[in-house]
Amino acid sequence: MAAIPGEGSVSITVGSGADARRIAVRLRPGSGPPLVWLGGFRSDMGATKAMTLDAWASREGRALVRFDYMGHGESGGRFADATISTWLADARAVIATYAAERPVLVGSSMGGWIACLVARELAREGASAPSGLVLIAPALDFTGSLMWERFTPEIRETIERDGAWMRPSPYDPNPVPITRALIADGRTHGLLDAPLDPGCPVHILQGMDDPDVPYTHALRVVERLPKAGTVLTLIADGDHRLSRPQDLARLLTAVAEISS
Structure with a gap:
């Protein structure tokens, strides 16, 4: 393992041959269990919550790693060529x-x-579990339950016929390609049909006014997790981003508590 070498930007190559891509990483050295920011679909490591966490890590002297998945932010590769397996491999690397x-x-x-x-x-590899998970509107299995199952027959037909559907986004002026490969690959990574034990404490922050990941989805996640060590905070007027000052304060409190 390479220790965090110092504050700054680096990159690593993930995959080989035609699948190789450059993944951009930003490092902040410090003490304690290292924090790793895992961004959302089409988000990047410069987003509000990531930068708020970076500023907190700087003040507290905590180690922090941020990165962009393939096809996101500063990393290489085309978004439309990636799947959940791709982004999981980026995170693992x-x-x-x-x-x-x-x-x-x-x-x-x-x-x-x-x-x-x-x-x-x-856990499957017998490796040490994380010290903790802090999950904001966790979209487990979203390619199925929050996409495919919600799509109209016409949208499904377009994806099957053309290989992709360009989905309008309230967060991006450009439509987002939802590919047949993304949907199919997502089915191989389902977590909500069986118990899930991450081997560490979990704190979920979930807005009840979230139009993208309904709070009922967070309840399904909680049902799969061990009761001991699992905390769910519901924010009645919270949206999907949870980027208001009061939401960011809750995030930092959760991170401080779970990583102390």
Whole structure:
């Protein structure tokens, strides 16, 4: 394992041959279990919650690793060519290189799914579990339950026929390609049909006014987790982003408590 070498930007190559891509990483050295930011679908490591966590880590002297998945932010590769397996491999590579010693995984939306998948893979390998998970509107299994199952027959037909559907986004002026490969690959990573034990404490922050990941989805996640060590905070007027000052304060409190 390579320790965090110093504050700054680095990159690693994940995959080989035609699948090789450059993954951009930003490092903040410090003490304690390293924090790893796992961003959401189409988000990046410069987003509000990630930068708020970075500022907190700087003040507290905590080690922090941020990165962009393939096709996101500063990393290489085309978004439309990636799947959950791709982004999971990116996360595993970054964690193995810079935060292998029982990190605290902080995952937002899709990043919550990735965090849980990382924890499950570590358990299967007999490796040390993370120190804790802080999950913001965790979108476990979202390609199925929050996408495919919600799509109209016409949208499904377009994806099956054309290989992709360009989905309008309230967060991006450009439509988002939802590919047949993304949907199919997502089915291989389902977590909500069986018990899920990440081997560490979990704190979920969930807005009840979230139009993208309903709070009932967070309840399904909680049902799969062990009762001991699992905390769910519901924010009645919270949206999907949870980026208001009061939401960010809750995030930092949860991270401080779970990583102390």
